[in-house]
Amino acid sequence: MDDTDDFTAEDVLIVVDPQLDFCPGGRLAVADGDAVMAPIAALAERFRHVVVTQDWHPAGHSSFASSHPGRRAFDVIRLPYGEQVLWPDHCVQGCAGADFHPDVAGAVARAGLILRKGADPAVDSYSAFYENDRATPTGLAGYLRDKGVRRCVLVGLAYDFCVSWSALDARREGFAALVLTGYTRAIAIPAGEGSSVDAAEAAMRTAGVSF
Structure with missing residues (x-):
């Protein structure tokens, strides 16, 4: 059976960081990132539960x-909580680049929760569930349990960072996790002998994430 044919009230669609700075023309543009926005908005119509995350960095964030x-x-570099990729300044609080892409407005309107992350100036936050110290929760897991959610369906930007870290933490919190790869795009930077995509997919497969 195609996993996309059996969404139920126990599923949540987690739309990860569908923001202008991650789309072409943005400060941390993901190639073709804007192409998934309208499809995500249409997909959201099929879910009872929708969560949208929003990168929300203060100026001068330690990850910049x-x-x-x-x-x-x-x-x-290495920060007190571990290795950290340094990024161009992006999704700064109150700036236009932190806004949601207009084509995803339908999903944002359906969201029961808009979760802002990365607001601590000293700690980055890729995952929808934990900050990058791997210890500070966002509260999302408890929210989803209260809603009776058992499976997280993940889409958005970027596949090899915030989407994959969210999928891994969904598994860590005991949820099933499904990444719809056609509704994501990757940054794809070199990592070891491969790329950040290779590393992310290997970690997700090990954790039992479905694709």
């Missing part, structure tokens, strides 16, 4: 390359 003199975007 501009906060580390001599460093460049996509360098990897």
Whole structure:
């Protein structure tokens, strides 16, 4: 059976960071990222439960390359909580780039929860469930349990970072997790002998995430 044919009231659609800065023309643009926005809005109509996440960084966030003199975007450094990719300044609170893409407005309107993440200036937050210290919860798991959710269906940006980390943490919290790859796009930066996509997919498969 096609997993997309059997959505139920025990499923939640988690739309990860459908924001202008992650789309072409944005400060951390994901190639073709805007192409998934209208399809995600249509997909949301099939779900009783919808959650949308929103990167919401203060200016000067520790994950910005501009906060580390001599460093460049996509360098990897070690912060107190572990390795951190340094990013171009993006999704700064109150700036236009932090806004949702207009084509995803239908999904945003259906959302029972809009979850802002990455607001702690000292800790990044890829996952919808935990900050990057892997210890500080966002509260999403409890919200979903209260709604009777058993499976998280994940879409949005970017596949190899915020989507994959959210899927891994959904499994960590005991939910089934399904990533709809046609509704995501990846940053795809070099990582070890492969790319960030290879690393993300290997981790998700090990954790029991479905695709």
